[in-house]
Amino acid sequence: MAQNTATPTSAATPARARAGLLAAVAVLLIALNLRLGMSSAAALLDALRADLGFSPLVAALLPTLPSLCFAAAGAGTGALARRIGAERAVLAAVAALTAGLAVRAVPATWALLAGTVLGMSGLALCNVLLPTLVRTYFPGRVGLVTGLCTTTLALGATLASAVAVPVAGVVGSPSLGLAVWALPALAATVVWAARTGVRAPGAPASPAQRGQGERISPWAMARTRLGALVTAYFGLQALNAYAITGWLPSLLSGHGMSEGAAGVVLAVAQAVGIPVSFAVLALAKGPAGLRGAFVVVSAAMLTGFTGLLVAPMAMPLVWAVLVGLGLCSFPLVLTVIAQSGSGPAQTTALSTLSQSLGYLLAASGPLAVGLLHDATGGWTAPMGLLLATAAAQLAAGIALTRGRP
Known part of the structure; x- marks a missing residue:
């Protein structure tokens, strides 16, 4: 009679490979959704304002809400991950994102704001935990997986910026056009839910599944040179990124470019x-x-x-390419976070600190740009402000890399 010669180890190997592949697909799906909701809202901002009739204050607040949500919700991410585990925290986050984007289908200002708060709060958890998940599941490929995540993120942002206006036209309203982006969020929720229940035979529960047993206070990290500089750089790059992606289509439209063409320029930048x-x-x-x-x-x-600032309509695509290169500061600082510390707990602490305080700083960017534009009626003062914050970002980057091992 034939004997089964398969050993537990050999039987577990394909299962572990499948679990690893599913983890990679799930992480990349989450990365894909990190900018879809924001980029589509930026491209449709003028259309939403015309359709819903909200005030200039709401118009300035809308691009600011993501950063505020990232700061507020991100501050509690570490505690939530320790309580229920990082994987379950991410599942709750992508479910909240899906629900928030779906709520924005209602053609009312309250639904637009409420859906944005709910969805962006879900994104806040994903933002903070993504470096921890990458370090936990792909410890030998942190740079590669971070690059794949940020590339996928850029693909999502580009797609949303380029097609948000045409999609809204097809479905009949900018509110429904925003809600369309709940579909890829739903796909990420389903795949991540499948991932949380999959573990290779014989494999121990990962730190992300158990939750973070070790507790390291993010505020203790703030007293270190690394924590302070990473937080400063993260906040400045996020301020510049959200201010320009939130207002670039409106800036170009204000100089005579069509909304569709302005969305394409934003897509080029991303x-x-x-x-x-x-x-x-x-x-x-x-x-x-x-x-x-x-x-x-x-x-x-x-x-x-x-x-x-000087000649926005002279070479808009050239400026977009340069801004797009500048947006690569995000994967750089994300890699520094993922590779810092002695383990996932320290990585989570640094990520929580830099993203909660950093996004709080970043929230001032889109709001200040919107209020300055409304007060002056032009774009000189807002772009002058962003020039100053870009110079500060350059200085912070130089300080962060001085003497870094």
């Missing part, structure tokens, strides 16, 4: 990160390369902002 992120991360290997990468992306942002 698409640049797709091929460039891996090159920037490859450059960032070693202390000298890391400093060079930080300087290049921050200087590109500064130059792009200068072009948008």
